[in-house]
Amino acid sequence: MAMELACTFSTSIATPEHIRIAEELGYVSAWCHYSPAIYADPWMMLALASERTTRIGLGVAVVVPRFRHVADVAGCTATLTQLAPGRVTVAVGSGFSSTALLGGRGTTWASVEAFVTNLRALLGGERIELDGRSMSLLHSKESGISLPIEVPIWVAAHGPKAFGVASRVADGVITNPTHGNEKIPFEGTCGLSYYGTVLDPGEAFDDPAVIERVGPTAALALHMGPYGPLSGSVEEKGFTEQINALPEEDRLVATHRGHLISLTDLDRRFLNGNVVRDGTLSGTPAEIRAGLDALEEAGASRFCYTPAGSDIPRELEAFAKAFHL
Structure with a gap:
């Protein structure tokens, strides 16, 4: 079927x-x-x-x-x-x-x-x-x-x-x-x-309009850290480093705030065309x-x-x- x-x-x-x-x-x-x-x-x-x-x-x-x-x-x-x-x-x-x-x-x-x-x-x-x-x-x-x-x-x-x-x-x-x-x-x-x-004709993964459309879901690839599809990338390492700098009791909430529905300031720092390309089906x-x-x-x-x-x-x-x- x-x-x-x-x-x-x-x-x-x-x-x-x-x-x-x-x-x-x-x-x-x-x-x-x-x-x-x-x-x-x-x-x-x-x-x-x-x-x-x-x-x-x-x-x-x-x-x-x-x-x-x-x-x-x-x-x-x-x-x-x-x-x-x-x-x-x-x-x-x-x-x-x-x-x-x-x-x-x-x-x-x-x-x-x-x-x-x-x-x-x-x-x-x-x-x-x-x-x-x-x-x-x-x-x-x-x-x-x-x-x-x-x-x-x-x-x-x-x-x-x-x-x-x-x-x-x-x-x-x-x-x-x-x-x-x-x-x-x-x-x-x-x-x-x-x-x-x-993608619309002529669009690229890093176009601002594309980032805004898919950003909340693409950010999940960052949230998964070294266990996700971006493992070892510059974006994943940077995001993970920022999360690990937080007190341990705050890390999970900071990672998953806005999960799949909105972007945090931390998400936006590392969200780019590479994340969209490698972390979503786009x-x-x-x-x-x-x-x-x-x-x-x-x-x-x-x-x-x-x-x-x-x-x-x-x-x-x-x-x-x-x-x-």
Whole structure:
């Protein structure tokens, strides 16, 4: 089956309208990033999006068990499913930037696995045992919520433990291509979340307009430091040196402030055409299509495009045209 085109959003108040546009452009799903310290609430924005759309899949990527009780997530999922029947997916992960921005650490993968198992059971109308207590969803017909509900549950996987959990309990995985070109170790549906911008004729990677369009997502390549696609570059070394000069307790927050949605002054110091070229999937439409072909060969069945900058509709349309070349 050919790779599908989806999108993920750094959730803002404008996201419901962007999801409407994505549906018109043929994107198969639109998922909202969840990071309470920097993004608008994804459940609220998806509820609004459900009123503006009829076909596009809707989801949260990713739910972090440390932030919400599993019954809370089950209730939100059940509610959104009533608003958009057959269109809802939930992705669960251990958390990184979202937890770091609130001064915490990610959840263990054992906890993620238990969370997925319990979430599926609650949505199925079953009782679960949690923290020594038995519980279930108790929605009556007067609430408008009907159980049981079958919702695909994916796992955000970025390493052996995560892919192991996904293989046991997930309906799909969402990952990214910045960890190398090896075959994705998952047999089911795999979505690759990535970003970039389509160059207009005559544009170069270091043009100011290009930097502004793709900057918030390109900066992630700097944030990954020596473990990312810019490892060893002048830009990565400079950024990493500045981060390491900070007190240890401030480094994660300083690194991920504005994650995928805005640029910090530190980002701008090291963000240039080299970062755009080597840290994103940007280029001419033909170059982007070639990059997508390589990702599909590695095992991706869905490409989840994350647009950035001040003109999200432009990015969605340009990338969709490149995808369908």
